[in-house]
Amino acid sequence: MxxxxxxxxxxxxxxxxxxxxxxxxxxxxxxxxxxxxxxxxxxxxxxxxxxxxxxxxxxxxxxxxxxxxxxxxxxxxxxxxxxxxxxxxxxEKRYFAVSRLAGLLLDDPDPGMFLDERARDLATALYLEGGPAFGAGAWESFLRAFNAAVRVNNGRNAEASVDALFALAAELRPAAPGGRMGAVADLLRAARPNVERLRALHLADPAMPPxxxxxxxxxxxxxxxxxxxxxxxxxxxxxxxxxxxxxxxxxxxxxxxxxxxxxxxxxxxxxxxxxxxxxxxxxxxxxxxxxxxxxxxxxxxxxxxxxxxxxxxxxxxxxxxxxxxxxxxxx
The missing domain is CATH 3.30.420 (Nucleotidyltransferase; domain 5)
Structure with a gap:
């Protein structure tokens, strides 16, 4: 050595x-x-x-x-x-997935390997409050769809995966209107351009880390x-x-x-x-x-x-x- x-x-x-x-x-x-x-x-x-x-x-x-x-x-x-x-x-895989979602919600089409403090704070809020706010079943379905849409090789038509994700996003409604999760619901519905840009970046550069x-x-x-x-x-x-x-x-x-x-x-x-x-x-x-x-x-x-x-x-x-x-x- x-x-x-x-x-x-x-x-x-x-x-x-x-x-x-x-x-x-x-x-x-x-x-x-x-x-x-x-x-x-x-x-x-x-x-x-x-x-x-x-x-x-x-x-x-x-x-x-x-x-x-x-x-x-x-x-x-x-x-x-x-x-x-x-x-x-x-x-913790679930938290890691939510952290990737947080980066995209903060208008970063490629959040990179590591998140800044603002994204980490949002990730923690999503992890702890997403299920209680949106309902455990609806939140789980959304996260599964997010995982499928962002995976580089998901075995499905990419556009169909993104469509499915944002169809679910459109249905997410916090149990208590307003507040942080109400703002998050708006961010989720508006995040399609970032998801599509992230997929485009991966297609253009296979060396990019998944x-x-x-x-x-x-x-x-x-x-x-x-x-x-x-x-x-x-x-x-x-x-x-x-x-x-x-x-x-x-x-x-x-x-x-x-x-x-x-x-x-x-x-x-x-x-x-x-x-x-x-x-x-x-x-x-x-x-x-x-x-x-x-x-x-x-x-x-x-x-x-x-x-x-x-x-x-x-x-x-x-x-x-x-x-x-x-x-x-x-x-």
């Missing part, structure tokens, strides 16, 4: 591309670890010794089995193999987390078709928006079965997604949540205030 570059290995759990509303997994987790290859291999061997498996590639699913509960607690605990060498960025995929922003957050005030960060990442050279370049250019002094040196794809560092990142990402998802659903495991908490990125994209207070290192 060059002294001029800080190298981290990353993997994710819960990825479903741009499918956010009604997705199988409510949480996307992206983990980064900093180890040399030999050191990582030794730590994987130690985990295997505690929770044996004959498979070549050791995955999070092995330590998430109930019979391996003690190993999971050790892996996440202060005497475990990850302490001081790992972090995980969590994305608006609803949390992977690329998560990589930028990882670089910001490890690289602020340090050497440029080289990311070794499990193979992902979304990580084209052009998109990685966009991520690198976006990093200073998160951490002014952080820089991305590049990204190299690796086969996870051949790189023990990526396997360790997979273990943390998979465990974090399961623990955070259970906490979001109200069935959290207090002990596991406490063990995960020190690893969680303060910049995680999370809307639910109750579970955020439990998962976040700085509530």
């Amino acid at each position: 060059s002294c001029d570059v800080l190298e981290i290995a990353c993997d994710e759990s819960g990825a479903e591309g741009e499918n956010l509303i009604g997705a199988i997994n409510a949480v996307f987790a992206h983990a980064g670890v900093r180890f040399g290859v030999a050191e990582a291999a030794e730590r994987v061997r130690e985990i295997r010794a505690r929770a044996p498996s004959p498979v070549q590639e050791y995955k999070a699913g092995h330590i998430l089995r109930e019979k391996n509960r003690a190993t999971l607690e050790w892996v996440l605990g202060p005497s475990g193999p990850l302490e001081g060498h790992a972090h995980v960025h969590l994305t 608006a609803l995929d949390p992977l690329l922003p998560a990589i930028a957050y990882a670089v910001a987390r490890w690289g602020e005030g340090a050497a440029p960060v080289l990311v070794v990442h499990d193979r992902q078709t979304a990580l084209t050279d052009e998109r990685v370049d966009r991520v690198a250019k976006a990093v200073p928006a998160v951490a002014a002094t952080a820089r991305m040196a590049g990204l190299r794809l690796a086969a996870s079965h051949a790189d023990p560092r990526v396997q360790l990142a997979d273990l943390l990402a998979g465990a974090a997604r399961r623990i955070a998802q259970d906490e979001l659903a109200g069935r959290g495991d207090r002990r596991l949540t406490e063990l995960l908490r020190p690893y969680v990125d303060r910049a995680s994209v999370w809307g639910d205030p109750r579970s955020r207070a439990l998962l976040h290192p700085d509530p």
Whole structure:
């Protein structure tokens, strides 16, 4: 590992591309670890010794089995193999989708990877108040239609998806007239030009990061987390078709928006079965997604949540205030 570059290995759990509303997994987790290859291999061997498996590639699913509960607690605990060498960025998919919607409502046809404070405030209001104001069923239908209309490849006629979205927008009426959600309803009905412009931008530039995929922003957050005030960060990442050279370049250019002094040196794809560092990142990402998802659903495991908490990125994209207070290192 060059002294001029800080190298981290990353993997994710819960990825479903741009499918956010009604997705199988409510949480996307992206983990980064900093180890040399030999050191990582030794730590994987130690985990295997505690929770044996004959498979070549050791995955999070092995330590998430109930019979391996003690190993999971050790892996996440202060005497475990990850302490001081790992972090995980969590994305609550529903809130991420609503944040993309908020950016479009504020007259920005391309809100980019990160939102300004005004858009974040609107996203929080939409997340917390949308269902109560418009009715849970109507709001859910609208968000599903928004997801379909903005996805780059949604398998449907794009114009039909946009038509369906704004037919639903026309029907949204807040239970209490006036107020913030009344103004939001007006913004929703007027947002068609921004949605159409966003789709046109993606058609004109295939290298543009998909608006609803949390992977690329998560990589930028990882670089910001490890690289602020340090050497440029080289990311070794499990193979992902979304990580084209052009998109990685966009991520690198976006990093200073998160951490002014952080820089991305590049990204190299690796086969996870051949790189023990990526396997360790997979273990943390998979465990974090399961623990955070259970906490979001109200069935959290207090002990596991406490063990995960020190690893969680303060910049995680999370809307639910109750579970955020439990998962976040700085509530």
